[in-house]
Amino acid sequence: MIIGIPKEIKDNEHRVSVPPAGVHEFTNRGHIAFVESGAGSGSGFNDAEYVTAGAAILDSAADLWSRAEMIIKVKEPQESELPHLHDDLVLFTYLHLAAEEALTHAMLRSGVTGIAYETVQDSLGRLPLLEPMSEVAGRMAAQLVSRYLEKHEGGRGVLMGGVPGVAAAHIVILGAGTVGTNAAKIALGMGARVTLLDINLDRLRFLDNVLAGNLTTLYSNADNIAESIRSADGLIGSVLITGARAPMLVTRDMLPTMPEGSIIVDVAVDQGGCVETTRVTTHSAPTFVLDGVLHYGVANMPGAVPRTSSLALSNATLPFALKIADMGARAALRSDQALRLGLNTYAGHCAHPAVAETFALTYEEPMRLLDGASTLTAVPA
Helix, strand or coil, X not given: CEEXXXXXXXXXXXXXXXXXHHHHHHHHCCCEEEEECCCCHHHCCCHHHHHHCCCEEECCHHHHHHHCCEEECCCCCCHHHHHHCCCCCEEEECCCXXXXXXXXXXXXXXXXXXXXXXXXXXXXXXXXXCHHHHHHHHHHHHHHHHHHCCHHHCCCCCCCCCECCECCCEEEEEXXXXXXXXXHHHHHHCCCEEEEEECCHHHHHHHHHHCCCXXXXXXXXXXXXXXXXXXXXXXXXXXXXXXXXXXXXXXXHHHHHCCCCCEEEEHHHHHCCCECCCCCEECCECEEEECCEEEECECCHHHHCHHHHHHHHHHHHHHHHHHHHHHCHHHHHXXXXXXXXXXXXXXXXXXXXXXXXXXXXXXXXXXXHHHCCCCCEECCC
């Protein structure tokens, strides 16, 4: 198979989808790898390393997209990349389509086979290709809260761990999944007081036993959220519904109850956000202030630590990408249920129920698509 690894063009996105070691795995198996010049530079990998791994370097992104049979990316296609999509192409990347209606329709029109990292799901319900970036984003979220609580960044001027005689910062975390757990781990390690909310009581019991520090766990409901954020120096949104838009847990009218100079880091922003006042920001303009509360809504947070993120991401995605290359997309999808759950678009059809429901599209069960069946299942709006 011909593999294409383009340079990411999203604002301040420095990750690369496949480091040189991963390219070596493809070329060792007889596949052809094209890498856009400079694709790895933001993560510290130069073109010469890719050539040593067996790749050919292309100067033109358009040339790479047109020659590749599978494009492996980090982030969803940007507007200038949409014309490159076509029905003979496999696109393997983060898509987050439930928060991207225009992109969803563009992919359906193109007929591209779109496989989303974030909806690949194993037999235990885990999201193995989302997990490494969730680990990075969760740990970064606590660091970002600490940074933006500093006065010169617009914050309250509160130290995360406090000092003897002065209270530590109070950090509220919505969601106790991978992001929330990692955020709590770092915040607790910095000495903060952490309130962690989730609807899964078994998960809260587990974390209450294994996390060390000043931790309070609460069942996530509207009253507990409203009460917790009244004293929050920092709020981290980390809820996730696989493939679907994030639930809105903090509403506009709750915002004035938060202390002035507090900071919201909504990690769920790439799925629409769990705070009503959140909007997508960028690494070049990461924050805005509303009702005296600082908001951070960067949708590609791990792009700020690209070396770590690129290696962690490739560790998880490479086995699936190799399977697609070795077997072909259709056979790989048919044989691997986890990978098949990652299928979002195929031959102009929507193959993920949550995306279909979000935009009132017709849903086609993936195996029916792969078998060539024409029967469609309507998903109600």
